[in-house]
Amino acid sequence: SADKTAGEMVDYKITGIDPGAGIMEATGRAIEDYGLDKWELQTGSGAAMTAALKKAYDKEDPIIITGWSPHWMFTKYDLKYLDDPEGSYGGEExxxxxxxxxxxxxxxxxxxxxxxxxxxxxxxxxxxxxxxxxxxxxxxxxxxxxxxxxxxxxxxxxxxxxxxxxxxxxxxxxxxxxxxxxxxxxxxxxxxxxxxxxxxxxxxxxxxxxxxxxxxxxxxxxxxxxxxxxxxxxxxxxxxxxxxxxVKIGLTVPEYMDIDSIEDLKE
Ligand code: PBE
Missing domain, CATH: 3.10.105.10 (Dipeptide-binding Protein; Domain 3)
Structure with missing residues (x-):
């Protein structure tokens, strides 16, 4: 419901990929930089992550993933990167x-x-x-x-x-x-x-x-x-x-989610 925080909506879970990926290390850094103590980064694979994204997207369920571009997911779905004012993910790669x-x-x-x-x-x-x-x-x-x-x-x-x-x-x-x-x-x-x-x-x-x-x-x-x-x-x-x-890496959510910045995950 509308009064739930982003954390409550996704059970404080970020859907990640394989543990050796640089974006996983950057997400660990983001969790520190933004003080996201309650949050957990789940490991998996690129394929498992896009399967979870599809499942959530089809039902308009909330989901937060480790995204990068170029990637076909931005062609198939309406997605947005969360702003990263602390620069945990760098800038243009x-x-x-x-x-x-x-x-x-x-x-x-x-x-x-x-x-x-x-x-x-x-x-x-x-x-x-x-x-x-x-x-x-x-x-x-x-x-x-x-x-x-x-x-x-x-x-x-x-x-x-x-x-x-x-x-x-x-x-x-x-x-x-x-x-x-x-x-x-x-x-x-x-x-x-x-x-x-x-x-x-x-x-x-x-x-x-x-x-x-x-x-x-x-x-x-x-x-x-x-x-x-x-x-x-x-x-x-x-x-x-x-x-x-x-090119770019960062936390990514469907457009229908009502958050815009990694800072919004602190609430
Ligand atoms: N990626 C795609 C890799 C590099 C290429 C963003 C998932 C990574 O995070 O290491």
């Missing part, structure tokens, strides 16, 4: 491509393509929405490439083809990362690489690139989201390039 220290020397062609790789929220959104609408990730990636050959050509222009060299991506099953990794896997395959994609958790993703057991990851969210990982492995990876700017 960027998505960086992180390579192993040997990448430039061992696989210069892939390194050049990854350095050139830049796209925008709309591009990634097309791939993400196709996947959530039921298309196989590989097919969704191929369809996007077919329709955006100019953009792909600008990444590969002047780069020599290779002959079956192996290339290993590590990625986490975040919908945004599934989209980018599938697209770049296809691009590198077209260049002649034999590409392997290993799905892991966030910590092991950074570890694999830092110890050289993987060549690259496409989901280095900086400067805030993955700051802890970037500092932990400082000097053990190459920041190859920025694939997208103006």
């Amino acid at each position: 960027e998505i960086h491509t992180i390579g192993s220290l040997d990448l430039a020397k061992d696989k210069p062609e892939a390194h050049q393509i990854l350095e050139n790789f830049k796209w925008d929220e709309e591009d990634m959104g097309e791939v993400m929405v196709a996947i959530i609408d039921g298309e196989d990730p590989e097919e969704a990636a191929q369809a996007w490439i077919d329709e955006n050959q100019d953009k792909v050509d600008s990444w590969t222009e002047g780069v020599d083809k290779v002959d079956g060299d192996e290339f290993k991506f590590v990625y986490v099953a975040w919908d945004s990362t599934v989209a980018s990794t599938n697209v770049m896997a296809k691009v590198l395959e077209d260049q002649g690489y034999k590409v392997k994609m290993s799905q892991v958790e966030a910590g092991p993703m950074w570890t694999a690139v830092a110890d050289g057991s993987a060549d690259a990851l496409l989901a280095g969210w900086l400067p805030v989201t993955h700051k802890t990982y970037a500092e932990k492995y400082d000097g053990k990876f190459e920041d190859v390039g920025t694939s997208m700017t103006g």
Whole structure:
């Protein structure tokens, strides 16, 4: 009812994702920064979170989730970020491509393509929405490439083809990362690489690139989201390039909820 506080409406529960995600660390920080002592951040997965969101949204029930953009959830539902006056979630984030220290020397062609790789929220959104609408990730990636050959050509222009060299991506099953990794896997395959994609958790993703057991990851969210990982492995990876700017993380609620700021959770 209208006189309940946000906390009472959602049982003081924030629906989170996998524990290694940077947004989980940022949410722990928000709980401290805003003095949300009664609140609990629940861990799960991106898929479990969007399932909970759908269930709540269909009934106009209250829910508070850990959201990020680009994400298809902002296309499918009317959602808003809660204001973050304390800056617990940083501001504008960027998505960086992180390579192993040997990448430039061992696989210069892939390194050049990854350095050139830049796209925008709309591009990634097309791939993400196709996947959530039921298309196989590989097919969704191929369809996007077919329709955006100019953009792909600008990444590969002047780069020599290779002959079956192996290339290993590590990625986490975040919908945004599934989209980018599938697209770049296809691009590198077209260049002649034999590409392997290993799905892991966030910590092991950074570890694999830092110890050289993987060549690259496409989901280095900086400067805030993955700051802890970037500092932990400082000097053990190459920041190859920025694939997208103006991305964001934060607490997210349906528009029909009558709160606007993380400060409103204190009541
Ligand atoms: N995310 C998507 C990740 C980075 C990419 C926002 C869920 C995270 O929080 O670590």
